[in-house]
Amino acid sequence: MRAPIKAFLLDQRRIAGVGNIYASEALFRAGVHPATPAGRVHKRAAPLLEGVRAALEGGIARRGTTLRDYVDAEGRQGDNAAALLVYGRADEPCVRCGAVIRRRVDAGRATFFCPRCQRR
Numbered sequence: 001m002r003a004p005i006k007a008f009l010l011d012q013r014r015i016a017g018v019g020n021i022y023a024s025e026a027l028f029r030a031g032v033h034p035a036t037p038a039g040r041v042h043k044r045a046a047p048l049l050e051g052v053r054a055a056l057e058g059g060i061a062r063r064g065t066t067l068r069d070y071v072d073a074e075g076r077q078g079d080n081a082a083a084l085l086v087y088g089r090a091d092e093p094c095v096r097c098g099a100v101i102r103r104r105v106d107a108g109r110a111t112f113f114c115p116r117c118q119r120r
């Protein structure tokens with residue numbers, strides 16, 4: 001498993017893909033750099049799974065993430081964007097350590113991460 005963990009999380013063949021936004025959120029929560037080879041993440045597997053669970057639960061509770069014009073089945077806009085910890089926050093201070101959040105592109109998808117909390 002040499003694929004970067006970010007690509008691994010997005011891979012629909014393995015775990016029904018957690019989605020681009022929640023992959024960034026889960027990696028931040030677990031303190032895992034998005035370019036870490038997936039096979040090296042086993043030591044951090046428990047916190048990463050917890051990060052995925054927490055990110056998804058937060059998103060579901062808030063009816064999804066509105067970045068453009070998403071509405072749920074009842075036509076209500078989601079309001080999770082304000083609760084995202086790193087996604088969409090490039091150049092803003094990290095909520096944990098104050099370092100500047102960075103944006104990078106992995107496999108054509110934007111990834112947001114904290115360079116201090118998520119070391120390689």
Ligand SMILES: [Zn+2]
Nearest residue numbers: 094097114117
């Ligand atoms: Zn940080």
